[in-house]
Amino acid sequence: MGEPRRRRRGGVRRYRFAEGPAALTLRIPEVLDSQYGMYVWPCAVVLAQYLWVHRRSLPGKRVLEVGAGVSLPGVLAAKCGAEVTLSDSEELPQCLRNCRRSCLLNRLPHVPVLGLTWGRVSPELLSLAPVDIILGSDVFFDPKDFEDILTTIYFLLEKNPHAQFWTTYQVRSADWSIEALLCKWKLKNIHVPLHSFSADKEHLASSSLPGRHTIEMMIISLAQSDGT
Numbered sequence: 001m002g003e004p005r006r007r008r009r010g011g012v013r014r015y016r017f018a019e020g021p022a023a024l025t026l027r028i029p030e031v032l033d034s035q036y037g038m039y040v041w042p043c044a045v046v047l048a049q050y051l052w053v054h055r056r057s058l059p060g061k062r063v064l065e066v067g068a069g070v071s072l073p074g075v076l077a078a079k080c081g082a083e084v085t086l087s088d089s090e091e092l093p094q095c096l097r098n099c100r101r102s103c104l105l106n107r108l109p110h111v112p113v114l115g116l117t118w119g120r121v122s123p124e125l126l127s128l129a130p131v132d133i134i135l136g137s138d139v140f141f142d143p144k145d146f147e148d149i150l151t152t153i154y155f156l157l158e159k160n161p162h163a164q165f166w167t168t169y170q171v172r173s174a175d176w177s178i179e180a181l182l183c184k185w186k187l188k189n190i191h192v193p194l195h196s197f198s199a200d201k202e203h204l205a206s207s208s209l210p211g212r213h214t215i216e217m218m219i220i221s222l223a224q225s226d227g228t
């Protein structure tokens with residue numbers, strides 16, 4: 001069955017990252033839609049800022065973004081020289097299409113876009129090429145998905161023990177925690193303070209999206225691995 005036709009409003013927003021004489025402007029298409037993956041979330045600007053500050057380490061790195069939506073962090077990583085694969089739920093074809101539009105608008109026609117649903121061991125997940133960095137911006141937004149996300153991350157880290165999961169999340173409820181799940185899946189996390197990468201601001205990358213939201217960043221890796 002085809003997708004229902006709906007009138008949607010949207011446009012293209014610019015995000016400008018700058019440091020001294022270096023600058024990068026990305027164009028991201030956004031569609032006002034009830035689906036979460038059709039526009040940029042505050043966490044994405046913060047994760048993209050982290051990548052921008054660490055851009056010199058990105059060339060040649062194999063990067064997979066999960067729950068990418070319109071993929072601001074993944075697109076930035078690709079523009080900085082990483083070999084990026086973008087993914088979002090295989091059940092959301094419109095979102096995957098918008099993700100491809102982000103790549104095309106930023107002259108990245110060869111970035112692969114895959115359907116990868118958290119917690120599902122699919123042929124796409126099984127046949128993924130090796131990765132060094134997994135990105136996830138605002139994927140911890142519904143506690144019912146937390147274990148599925150960490151199952152997928154654990155699967156990827158087991159196959160790539162040196163890899164790390166770089167993730168930003170928005171604090172929406174003081175009750176939500178992934179600590180017990182990290183322990184269950186033998187994963188460890190390191191909290192990265194926003195001020196350490198100049199992201200402790202209400203405005204970032206010419207955007208007011210971070211605003212006063214409480215956003216945190218962490219790096220998750222196998223508890224037994226040193227990660228690099």
Ligand SMILES: C[S@@+](CC[C@H](N)C(=O)[O-])C[C@H]1O[C@@H](n2cnc3c(N)ncnc32)[C@H](O)[C@@H]1O
Pocket residue numbers: 036037038039040041042043044066067068069070071072088089090092095116117118136137138139141145
């Ligand atoms: C809050 S949005 C964040 C989007 C984007 N990462 C950002 O920060 O702008 C959550 C994203 O997770 C995706 N998602 C939701 N459930 C998913 C699932 N079960 N498997 C994979 N992706 C999923 C959504 O399509 C959406 O793109």
